[in-house]
Amino acid sequence: MEAYQRGQAQNDEGLVSFSMPTWSNTFIFPGGREDPEIKRLERAMSKEWFMERFGGIPTPPRGLVFNEFRNHIHTGTGGLYEFDPSGLVYLFVDPGYASAYSVEVAQVQGEHLYLIDEIYERGLVTSDIIKVAKQRPWWNRVTGGSIDIAGTQHQAMAAPAEIWMKEAGLPLRSTKVRIQDGIERVKSFLNVNPITGVPLVHINARCRGLISEMGGCPDPLDGQTKVYKWRVDNSGNVIGDAPDDRYNHACKALAYGIVDLFGYSPLMRKAKIKFF
Secondary structure (H helix, E strand, C coil), rough: CCCHHHHHHHCCCCCCCCCCHHCCCCCCCHHHCCCCHHHHHCCCCCHHHHHCCCCCCCCCCCCCCCCCCCHHHHEEECHHHHCCCCCCCCEECCCCCCCCEEEEEEEEEEEEEEEEEEEEEECCCCHHHHHHHHHHCCCCEEEEEEECHHHCCCCCCCCHHHHHHHCCCCCEEEECCHHHHHHHHHHHHHHHCCCCCCEEEEECCCCCCHHHCCCCCCCCCCCCCCCECCCCCCCCEEEECCCCCCCCHHHHHHHHHHHCCCCCCCCHCCCCCCCC
Protein backbone atom coordinates (compact mmCIF):
# COMPACT_ATOMS: atom_id res chain seq x y z
CA MET A 1 0.00 0.00 0.00
CA GLU A 2 2.72 2.50 1.00
CA ALA A 3 4.92 1.69 -2.01
CA TYR A 4 1.90 2.01 -4.31
CA GLN A 5 1.07 5.40 -2.81
CA ARG A 6 4.63 6.68 -3.24
CA GLY A 7 4.68 5.55 -6.84
CA GLN A 8 1.47 7.39 -7.67
CA ALA A 9 3.07 10.78 -6.99
CA GLN A 10 6.31 12.48 -8.00
CA ASN A 11 9.09 11.17 -5.75
CA ASP A 12 12.87 11.20 -5.47
CA GLU A 13 13.10 7.39 -5.58
CA GLY A 14 12.21 7.09 -9.24
CA LEU A 15 9.34 4.86 -8.13
CA VAL A 16 6.33 4.48 -10.42
CA SER A 17 3.40 2.23 -9.53
CA PHE A 18 0.77 0.70 -11.78
CA SER A 19 -2.36 -1.31 -11.21
CA MET A 20 -3.57 -4.14 -13.45
CA PRO A 21 -7.21 -4.97 -12.90
CA THR A 22 -8.38 -8.55 -13.20
CA TRP A 23 -10.58 -7.69 -16.17
CA SER A 24 -7.55 -6.64 -18.23
CA ASN A 25 -7.08 -10.39 -18.83
CA THR A 26 -9.56 -10.62 -21.68
CA PHE A 27 -8.63 -14.26 -22.33
CA ILE A 28 -10.40 -15.23 -19.10
CA PHE A 29 -12.82 -12.27 -19.07
CA PRO A 30 -13.56 -11.52 -22.74
CA GLY A 31 -16.03 -8.78 -21.79
CA GLY A 32 -13.34 -6.81 -19.93
CA ARG A 33 -14.75 -4.45 -17.31
CA GLU A 34 -18.29 -5.30 -18.43
CA ASP A 35 -17.77 -9.07 -18.36
CA PRO A 36 -20.76 -10.77 -16.64
CA GLU A 37 -18.54 -12.53 -14.11
CA ILE A 38 -16.79 -9.26 -13.18
CA LYS A 39 -20.15 -7.56 -12.75
CA ARG A 40 -21.35 -10.44 -10.58
CA LEU A 41 -18.30 -10.11 -8.33
CA GLU A 42 -18.82 -6.34 -8.11
CA ARG A 43 -22.40 -6.79 -6.93
CA ALA A 44 -21.34 -9.33 -4.32
CA MET A 45 -18.97 -7.11 -2.32
CA SER A 46 -18.28 -3.57 -1.20
CA LYS A 47 -16.84 -1.10 -3.69
CA GLU A 48 -13.59 -0.76 -1.70
CA TRP A 49 -12.99 -4.50 -1.41
CA PHE A 50 -13.89 -5.11 -5.06
CA MET A 51 -11.47 -2.44 -6.26
CA GLU A 52 -8.66 -3.74 -4.07
CA ARG A 53 -9.24 -7.42 -4.81
CA PHE A 54 -10.06 -7.19 -8.51
CA GLY A 55 -9.36 -3.60 -9.57
CA GLY A 56 -5.76 -3.53 -8.41
CA ILE A 57 -6.30 -0.35 -6.38
CA PRO A 58 -5.19 -0.59 -2.73
CA THR A 59 -7.90 0.57 -0.36
CA PRO A 60 -6.91 3.72 1.57
CA PRO A 61 -7.22 3.66 5.36
CA ARG A 62 -10.82 3.68 6.51
CA GLY A 63 -12.21 6.93 7.80
CA LEU A 64 -9.96 9.36 5.94
CA VAL A 65 -11.01 12.93 6.66
CA PHE A 66 -10.00 14.06 3.17
CA ASN A 67 -11.07 11.12 1.04
CA GLU A 68 -11.20 13.46 -1.99
CA PHE A 69 -7.39 13.60 -2.09
CA ARG A 70 -5.61 11.77 -4.90
CA ASN A 71 -1.91 11.97 -5.64
CA HIS A 72 -2.37 12.01 -9.41
CA ILE A 73 -4.89 14.86 -9.20
CA HIS A 74 -3.57 17.09 -6.44
CA THR A 75 0.23 16.73 -6.50
CA GLY A 76 2.97 17.48 -8.99
CA THR A 77 6.30 19.17 -9.66
CA GLY A 78 7.61 21.87 -11.95
CA GLY A 79 5.79 24.81 -13.45
CA LEU A 80 3.27 26.48 -11.14
CA TYR A 81 4.08 23.94 -8.42
CA GLU A 82 7.41 25.68 -7.94
CA PHE A 83 8.26 29.01 -6.32
CA ASP A 84 7.51 32.01 -8.51
CA PRO A 85 9.95 34.80 -7.50
CA SER A 86 7.60 37.44 -8.91
CA GLY A 87 4.74 36.43 -6.62
CA LEU A 88 4.02 36.85 -2.93
CA VAL A 89 4.38 34.00 -0.47
CA TYR A 90 2.14 33.15 2.49
CA LEU A 91 2.95 30.87 5.42
CA PHE A 92 0.30 28.65 7.01
CA VAL A 93 1.60 27.64 10.45
CA ASP A 94 0.52 25.02 12.97
CA PRO A 95 3.06 24.82 15.81
CA GLY A 96 3.95 21.54 17.44
CA TYR A 97 6.91 19.77 18.96
CA ALA A 98 6.65 16.05 19.68
CA SER A 99 3.96 15.52 17.04
CA ALA A 100 4.92 17.91 14.24
CA TYR A 101 5.53 21.58 13.54
CA SER A 102 4.03 22.35 10.16
CA VAL A 103 4.60 25.34 7.90
CA GLU A 104 2.85 25.13 4.53
CA VAL A 105 4.23 27.59 1.99
CA ALA A 106 1.69 28.99 -0.46
CA GLN A 107 1.33 31.20 -3.48
CA VAL A 108 -1.87 32.26 -5.22
CA GLN A 109 -2.66 32.35 -8.94
CA GLY A 110 -6.15 33.71 -9.51
CA GLU A 111 -8.52 31.53 -7.49
CA HIS A 112 -6.00 28.69 -7.32
CA LEU A 113 -3.77 27.93 -4.34
CA TYR A 114 -0.33 26.42 -4.91
CA LEU A 115 1.55 24.85 -2.01
CA ILE A 116 5.10 25.20 -3.25
CA ASP A 117 7.04 24.02 -0.21
CA GLU A 118 6.76 22.82 3.35
CA ILE A 119 8.64 22.71 6.62
CA TYR A 120 7.51 19.66 8.59
CA GLU A 121 9.63 18.78 11.59
CA ARG A 122 9.50 17.16 15.00
CA GLY A 123 11.56 18.18 18.00
CA LEU A 124 12.14 21.74 16.81
CA VAL A 125 10.86 24.90 18.46
CA THR A 126 9.66 28.03 16.67
CA SER A 127 13.10 29.68 16.66
CA ASP A 128 14.53 26.60 14.93
CA ILE A 129 11.75 26.60 12.35
CA ILE A 130 12.36 30.28 11.59
CA LYS A 131 16.05 29.56 10.97
CA VAL A 132 15.07 26.85 8.50
CA ALA A 133 12.57 29.16 6.78
CA LYS A 134 15.12 31.92 6.34
CA GLN A 135 17.32 29.56 4.33
CA ARG A 136 14.63 28.81 1.76
CA PRO A 137 14.66 30.70 -1.59
CA TRP A 138 11.13 32.05 -1.07
CA TRP A 139 11.82 33.73 2.28
CA ASN A 140 12.29 37.26 0.96
CA ARG A 141 8.89 37.10 -0.73
CA VAL A 142 6.92 36.19 2.41
CA THR A 143 4.31 38.88 3.04
CA GLY A 144 2.17 37.34 5.79
CA GLY A 145 0.41 34.25 6.91
CA SER A 146 -1.81 32.54 9.41
CA ILE A 147 -1.29 30.52 12.58
CA ASP A 148 -3.38 28.26 14.77
CA ILE A 149 -5.08 30.42 17.38
CA ALA A 150 -3.35 28.27 20.01
CA GLY A 151 -0.11 29.71 18.64
CA THR A 152 -1.01 33.05 20.19
CA GLN A 153 -1.20 31.55 23.68
CA HIS A 154 1.55 31.45 26.27
CA GLN A 155 2.62 28.03 27.56
CA ALA A 156 5.19 29.10 30.17
CA MET A 157 7.09 30.79 27.34
CA ALA A 158 6.59 33.31 24.57
CA ALA A 159 3.76 32.42 22.21
CA PRO A 160 4.86 31.09 18.79
CA ALA A 161 3.14 34.01 17.06
CA GLU A 162 5.18 36.45 19.17
CA ILE A 163 8.40 34.63 18.28
CA TRP A 164 7.60 34.81 14.56
CA MET A 165 7.09 38.54 14.96
CA LYS A 166 10.18 39.15 17.11
CA GLU A 167 12.67 36.95 15.28
CA ALA A 168 11.32 37.04 11.73
CA GLY A 169 9.44 40.33 11.64
CA LEU A 170 6.44 38.38 10.41
CA PRO A 171 3.00 39.08 11.87
CA LEU A 172 0.77 36.03 11.59
CA ARG A 173 -3.00 36.29 11.71
CA SER A 174 -5.08 33.90 13.81
CA THR A 175 -8.78 33.22 13.60
CA LYS A 176 -10.86 30.70 15.49
CA VAL A 177 -11.87 28.08 12.91
CA ARG A 178 -14.27 25.34 13.93
CA ILE A 179 -13.01 21.87 13.05
CA GLN A 180 -15.84 21.00 10.68
CA ASP A 181 -15.78 24.43 9.04
CA GLY A 182 -12.07 24.05 8.34
CA ILE A 183 -12.54 20.54 6.95
CA GLU A 184 -15.32 21.64 4.63
CA ARG A 185 -13.27 24.58 3.35
CA VAL A 186 -10.32 22.33 2.52
CA LYS A 187 -12.66 19.86 0.81
CA SER A 188 -14.02 22.67 -1.35
CA PHE A 189 -10.49 23.23 -2.66
CA LEU A 190 -9.81 19.50 -3.14
CA ASN A 191 -13.00 18.92 -5.12
CA VAL A 192 -12.46 18.71 -8.87
CA ASN A 193 -14.35 21.35 -10.83
CA PRO A 194 -16.69 19.46 -13.22
CA ILE A 195 -16.15 22.08 -15.94
CA THR A 196 -12.39 22.66 -15.79
CA GLY A 197 -11.51 19.17 -14.55
CA VAL A 198 -9.05 20.49 -11.96
CA PRO A 199 -9.20 21.33 -8.24
CA LEU A 200 -8.38 24.68 -6.64
CA VAL A 201 -5.43 23.45 -4.57
CA HIS A 202 -2.22 22.11 -6.09
CA ILE A 203 0.43 20.52 -3.86
CA ASN A 204 4.11 20.22 -4.68
CA ALA A 205 5.18 16.60 -4.22
CA ARG A 206 7.83 17.73 -1.74
CA CYS A 207 5.08 18.65 0.77
CA ARG A 208 5.16 15.13 2.13
CA GLY A 209 3.90 16.03 5.60
CA LEU A 210 0.61 17.30 4.20
CA ILE A 211 0.39 14.51 1.64
CA SER A 212 0.99 11.88 4.32
CA GLU A 213 -1.74 13.29 6.58
CA MET A 214 -4.15 13.11 3.65
CA GLY A 215 -3.24 9.47 3.03
CA GLY A 216 -1.02 9.90 -0.02
CA CYS A 217 2.32 8.67 1.32
CA PRO A 218 3.99 7.43 4.52
CA ASP A 219 4.95 9.92 7.22
CA PRO A 220 8.15 11.62 5.97
CA LEU A 221 9.74 11.61 9.42
CA ASP A 222 9.43 7.94 10.36
CA GLY A 223 7.99 6.13 7.35
CA GLN A 224 4.87 5.01 9.19
CA THR A 225 1.28 5.33 8.01
CA LYS A 226 -0.13 8.31 9.91
CA VAL A 227 -3.22 9.90 8.43
CA TYR A 228 -5.88 12.31 9.60
CA LYS A 229 -8.90 10.07 10.20
CA TRP A 230 -12.31 9.88 11.73
CA ARG A 231 -12.71 7.38 14.54
CA VAL A 232 -14.42 4.31 13.12
CA ASP A 233 -15.74 1.05 14.53
CA ASN A 234 -14.88 -2.40 13.16
CA SER A 235 -17.54 -2.01 10.48
CA GLY A 236 -16.09 1.27 9.25
CA ASN A 237 -18.84 3.43 10.73
CA VAL A 238 -17.76 6.88 11.94
CA ILE A 239 -17.83 7.31 15.72
CA GLY A 240 -18.31 10.77 17.22
CA ASP A 241 -18.64 14.15 15.59
CA ALA A 242 -14.95 15.10 15.32
CA PRO A 243 -11.90 13.37 13.78
CA ASP A 244 -9.09 11.91 15.85
CA ASP A 245 -6.97 14.91 16.86
CA ARG A 246 -3.70 13.39 15.63
CA TYR A 247 -1.66 13.52 12.45
CA ASN A 248 -3.34 16.73 11.37
CA HIS A 249 -0.87 19.59 11.82
CA ALA A 250 -0.39 20.23 8.10
CA CYS A 251 -4.11 19.75 7.40
CA LYS A 252 -5.03 22.25 10.10
CA ALA A 253 -2.44 24.74 8.84
CA LEU A 254 -3.97 24.45 5.38
CA ALA A 255 -7.48 25.00 6.74
CA TYR A 256 -6.41 28.15 8.63
CA GLY A 257 -4.66 29.48 5.54
CA ILE A 258 -7.56 28.88 3.17
CA VAL A 259 -10.05 30.50 5.54
CA ASP A 260 -7.75 33.45 6.12
CA LEU A 261 -6.99 34.06 2.45
CA PHE A 262 -10.30 33.12 0.86
CA GLY A 263 -12.89 33.25 3.65
CA TYR A 264 -15.49 30.57 4.25
CA SER A 265 -16.91 30.86 0.74
CA PRO A 266 -15.94 32.49 -2.59
CA LEU A 267 -18.18 35.43 -1.71
CA MET A 268 -16.07 36.15 1.35
CA ARG A 269 -12.72 36.27 -0.44
CA LYS A 270 -10.69 39.36 0.34
CA ALA A 271 -10.52 41.96 -2.40
CA LYS A 272 -6.73 41.82 -2.27
CA ILE A 273 -4.76 38.81 -1.15
CA LYS A 274 -2.29 40.69 0.96
CA PHE A 275 -2.34 40.95 4.69
CA PHE A 276 -0.37 44.04 5.54
